[in-house]
Amino acid sequence: xxxxxxxxxxxxxxxxxxxxxxxxxxxxxxxxxxxxxxxxxxxxxxxxxxxxxxxxxxxxxxxxxxxxxxxxxxxxxxxxxxxxxxxxxxxxxxxxxxxxxxxxxxxxxxxxxxxxxxxxxxxxxxxx
Amino acid sequence: xxxxxxxxxxxxxxxxxxxxxxxxxxxxxxxxxxxxxxxxxxxxxxxxxxxxxxxxxxxxxxxxxxxxxxxxxxxxxxxxxxxxxxxxxxxxxxxxxxxxxxxxxxxxxxxxxxxxxxxxxxxxxxxxxxxxxxxxxxxxxxxxxxxxxxxxxxxxxxxxxxxxxxxxxxxxxxxxxxxxxxxxxxxxxxxxxxxxxxxxxxxxxxxxxxxxxxxxxxxxxxxxxxxxxxxxxxxxxxxxxxxxxxxxxxxxxxxxxxxxxxxxxxxxxxxxxxxxxxxxxxxxxxxx
Numbered sequence: 001x002x003x004x005x006x007x008x009x010x011x012x013x014x015x016x017x018x019x020x021x022x023x024x025x026x027x028x029x030x031x032x033x034x035x036x037x038x039x040x041x042x043x044x045x046x047x048x049x050x051x052x053x054x055x056x057x058x059x060x061x062x063x064x065x066x067x068x069x070x071x072x073x074x075x076x077x078x079x080x081x082x083x084x085x086x087x088x089x090x091x092x093x094x095x096x097x098x099x100x101x102x103x104x105x106x107x108x109x110x111x112x113x114x115x116x117x118x119x120x121x122x123x124x125x126x127x128x
Numbered sequence: 129x130x131x132x133x134x135x136x137x138x139x140x141x142x143x144x145x146x147x148x149x150x151x152x153x154x155x156x157x158x159x160x161x162x163x164x165x166x167x168x169x170x171x172x173x174x175x176x177x178x179x180x181x182x183x184x185x186x187x188x189x190x191x192x193x194x195x196x197x198x199x200x201x202x203x204x205x206x207x208x209x210x211x212x213x214x215x216x217x218x219x220x221x222x223x224x225x226x227x228x229x230x231x232x233x234x235x236x237x238x239x240x241x242x243x244x245x246x247x248x249x250x251x252x253x254x255x256x257x258x259x260x261x262x263x264x265x266x267x268x269x270x271x272x273x274x275x276x277x278x279x280x281x282x283x284x285x286x287x288x289x290x291x292x293x294x295x296x297x298x299x300x301x302x303x304x305x306x307x308x309x310x311x312x313x314x315x316x317x318x319x320x321x322x323x324x325x326x327x328x329x330x331x332x333x334x335x336x337x338x339x340x341x342x343x344x345x346x347x348x349x350x351x352x353x354x355x356x357x358x359x360x361x362x363x364x365x366x367x368x369x370x371x372x373x374x375x376x377x378x379x380x381x382x383x384x385x386x387x388x389x390x391x392x393x394x395x396x397x398x399x400x401x402x403x404x405x406x407x408x409x410x411x412x413x414x415x416x
Contacts, residue, residue: 060179
């Protein structure tokens with residue numbers, strides 16, 4: 001049985017330009033800063049960067065990779081920090097903050113080279 | 129209308145009309161998504177959509193336009209008008225009431241939840257705008273999301289200096305700093321600084337010229353500026369009122385000096401700080 005304090009296995013993403021662009025398009029986010037480097041630089045960014053819908057997807061994958069395919073994700077609450085640019089490496093770490101019955105609240109942090117890119121909590125109903 | 133009044137008006141409009149997703153939930157978009165994210169959950173290969181995709185179904189697409197009654201767009205326009213021109217997302221909180229299946233067709237509507245500000249932030253002064261989007265299949269609520277953005281006014285670039293207003297009465301002075309000369313306005317026998325449009329005796333027919341100062345003087349008074357931040361300056365810095373040997377007093381930054389060693393009577397010499405091709409500022413160095 002999962003207990004509060006359980007650490008999740010780390011998950012690492014090499015954030016290549018292909019990763020940034022393919023996830024932006026797969027989430028139907030066509031803002032130029034996610035696929036056009038010149039446009040991103042002209043707007044004051046270092047490079048193209050991950051979009052928010054992808055962050056939500058990565059956080060979900062991080063938790064369900066651990067919880068298993070039969071777990072049900074009930075909510076994903078994320079707070080955005082520093083940008084995650086192409087060329088960065090994003091490392092997800094997490095721990096179970098609380099468990100009540102089959103419902104676990106997992107605290108998640110995705111850290112890139114600039115610092116905390118995304119942090120938040122996922123509420124997940126674990127399989128019986 | 130103030131930002132608060134505009135926000136109250138937009139909030140009072142409640143939920144926007146529901147926008148139907150372009151396509152029903154479909155396996156092709158799911159496949160693209162799991163491939164890009166690298167999610168191997170077998171459930172998503174069997175007609176169940178990843179819950180985190182809920183917003184994807186109703187995204188606008190490559191040539192999308194916001195709906196006319198979209199409260200976020202309306203609030204962004206109000207804040208643009210008020211000078212808060214930049215935007216950054218800060219929070220996304222999605223709640224899934226159930227998973228979606230291939231073939232279901234979702235629609236979404238958005239309401240303005242709150243507008244809080246103005247707040248001082250690391251990015252500049254701004255307002256936190258929170259919207260709530262709800263997704264439906266038919267009339268069944270299947271998911272909702274609180275989405276918060278910070279709409280802010282970026283501070284002036286730290287690279288840019290505050291620029292003087294240059295008038296016909298003062299342009300000789302700024303031409304002088306560009307040429308490496310400290311020029312003092314002269315009315316007959318009287319030197320005057322800052323330069324003005326009239327001589328001390330008020331003779332409207334008089335015309336001034338100028339002399340080039342030696343640049344030598346002593347600190348008559350000074351301040352050490354610790355805060356607030358000033359564009360283009362490292363804190364703290366020293367601003368000195370210098371009594372020139374020609375007898376006028378002139379303000380400028382005292383550069384290269386430890387604030388602790390600065391004192392009234394300190395001998396200084398003029399130096400010039402080139403900001404760009406159009407502007408050179410006069411400043412002081414300790415005379416050694």
